[in-house]
Amino acid sequence: MNNVQEESPRDQKKNRRRVQILEIARGIIATKGLRSLKVRDVAEAAGCSVGSVYNEFGDFDGVILTVNRETVQALTARLRGVPAEDPVRQLYGLAETYLEFFAEHANLLRSLFEHRMEDDRPYPDDILQMVMDAFALMHPPLVRVLPDAEDVKIALLSRTLFSAVHGIISLGLEERMVAVPPQMLRQQVEQFIDTHLAGLGIQPQR
Amino acid sequence: MNNVQEESPRDQKKNRRRVQILEIARGIIATKGLRSLKVRDVAEAAGCSVGSVYNEFGDFDGVILTVNRETVQALTARLRGVPAEDPVRQLYGLAETYLEFFAEHANLLRSLFEHRMEDDRPYPDDILQMVMDAFALMHPPLVRVLPDAEDVKIALLSRTLFSAVHGIISLGLEERMVAVPPQMLRQQVEQFIDTHLAGLGIQPQR
DNA sequence: CTACCAATGTGAACATTGTTCAATTTAACC
DNA sequence: GGTTAAATTGAACAATGTTCACATTGGTAG
Structure with a gap:
């Protein structure tokens, strides 16, 4: 028996995008500084809408804090x-x-x-x-x-x-x-x- | 002869407002933090338009840097x-x-x-x-x-x-x-x- | 004193960017 | 395949920095 919670395809996709958003945000902060981090840039680079970023992290501070x-x-x-x-x-x-x-x-x-x-x-x-x-x-x-x-x-x-x-x-x-x-x-x-x-x-x- | 450049009434007024803007900005930063500093708040508290803040300091960073x-x-x-x-x-x-x-x-x-x-x-x-x-x-x-x-x-x-x-x-x-x-x-x-x-x-x- | 002009001030309009949410799409389940 | 709950979307909104054509002001010459 497997105690580990199976990850549904839906969750897989969700998680993949979550880490993608974080990597993009981290890349921008690392190269251009925190002040250059913009929601729209992150969403576009991640190939999703700004709404999805908010669904995943609550607000923009949520992205920064996770990074x-x-x-x-x-x-x-x-x-x-x-x-x-x-x-x-x-x-x-x-x-x-x-x-x-x-x-x-x-x-x-x-x-x-x-x-x-x-x-x-x-x-x-x-x-x-x-x-x-x-x-x-x-x-x-x-x-x-x-x-x-x-x-x-x-x-x-x-x-x-x-x-x-x-x-x-x-x-x-x-x-x-x-x-x-x-x-x-x-x-x-x-x-x-x-x-x-x-x-x-x-x-x-x- | 007086080497010191006389200060015209116009300049006096200008300078008075300059220091006023700075004091207001400093007060906001000191009490609520830099992130709470807003052009419109400063302009309103100083009793002038946002344009005047820009005339005096170039951009908003100018105010912060002067403080x-x-x-x-x-x-x-x-x-x-x-x-x-x-x-x-x-x-x-x-x-x-x-x-x-x-x-x-x-x-x-x-x-x-x-x-x-x-x-x-x-x-x-x-x-x-x-x-x-x-x-x-x-x-x-x-x-x-x-x-x-x-x-x-x-x-x-x-x-x-x-x-x-x-x-x-x-x-x-x-x-x-x-x-x-x-x-x-x-x-x-x-x-x-x-x-x-x-x-x-x-x-x-x- | 008046007329003129250059400097200054104004704030509505614009640009950028964070945030929301009703409508749409997706996918899990029966 | 139909139903439904969840996720996604992106247009609209909100907050805020920035600009600029116009109005106002104050100094100055005649």
């Missing part, structure tokens, strides 16, 4: 791939991987962090939670490296450190500002972690 | 007011003042950092330069505290450190995310600087 959700998921997957043998190396690896991912998908990350909802509707909790969870990936290596610290302190430190790295990277990659050369930004991040780990009393190692 | 420009100026003024007697205290002061200013004017700061231009028009250079200059305000105290370091290194460090603080604060105040209580955020920032200064080999003092 953002998948962006955090992809980011988290990449961060989870960082080797965990050595906790100090892992911390460097998380920062460098975040830098790589941000550099590759700058507009998608900006969409994630900069998109504001219409009126005062709240940003979906699950996305926020996923971002916080991603930022908490520094927790385990920090615990190993600071075995005597309280867990609450480490949780806060994890968030602080990742937020700091996020600030350095997001402003460093801001091509609007005086662009920092990518290789230099990498050094900058590594240097930053060097110093901060030293301040925590940890022997920096690279 | 943003004034935001950086206000920020810079506040940061310059931080006492400079003791360089270490000055560094703490700059971070705490940035936190205060950000907390008071969160939506204005978001407008400054998150607004994207239509199409691919470049963000005005002078604003970017002003932001960089504000972030460079950590340079002088860092020079005093690290007298043996190269100037270029200090310049980079200044930008890194301020960017890190910016990341901690902007994410910490993101009420979308699990909001960090303000007083706790202050501790968080101070703790961060403690650790980082220690990593630089400087005796933290508060």
Whole structure:
């Protein structure tokens, strides 16, 4: 007996189009920025009517939020791939991987962090939670490296450190500002972690 | 003889309205967020037509950019007011003042950092330069505290450190995310600087 | 003071883009 | 094949940025 709910042809078609819409929207955001994303462009590229986009996602924010959700998921997957043998190396690896991912998908990350909802509707909790969870990936290596610290302190430190790295990277990659050369930004991040780990009393190692 | 160009009544009126438009726009951004800023609302509140807004600022981005420009100026003024007697205290002061200013004017700061231009028009250079200059305000105290370091290194460090603080604060105040209580955020920032200064080999003092 | 003119202001009309929904089409089921 | 519920459509609507022909204004010369 098969517990898995069979997918009817109708649902197949529906899902195929759903992912198609998302891929098109993601492509536009990634290449031309969130502000260039238009319902009609997406519908036309997906070969359907604007109404179908609304049926599938409720409103246009729904499309953006779904793309953002998948962006955090992809980011988290990449961060989870960082080797965990050595906790100090892992911390460097998380920062460098975040830098790589941000550099590759700058507009998608900006969409994630900069998109504001219409009126005062709240940003979906699950996305926020996923971002916080991603930022908490520094927790385990920090615990190993600071075995005597309280867990609450480490949780806060994890968030602080990742937020700091996020600030350095997001402003460093801001091509609007005086662009920092990518290789230099990498050094900058590594240097930053060097110093901060030293301040925590940890022997920096690279 | 008077070198100063006299201001005709016509120009007075024009300027009065210009600042009025800006104050209204700033008020809307500050209270309801950039996404709630509408030309017609501004024009109506200023008691003029939408055309006049366009005559004065070219396009709607012009209004936003002018508000943003004034935001950086206000920020810079506040940061310059931080006492400079003791360089270490000055560094703490700059971070705490940035936190205060950000907390008071969160939506204005978001407008400054998150607004994207239509199409691919470049963000005005002078604003970017002003932001960089504000972030460079950590340079002088860092020079005093690290007298043996190269100037270029200090310049980079200044930008890194301020960017890190910016990341901690902007994410910490993101009420979308699990909001960090303000007083706790202050501790968080101070703790961060403690650790980082220690990593630089400087005796933290508060 | 009046006439003229250049600068400025106006708002209706237009352009773009998000949103809705009655009518149509599709496809699952008997 | 007929019935019906669901999905799809796209024209109409709504919200909002932008333009521009016309009206108004205020300075200035005669």
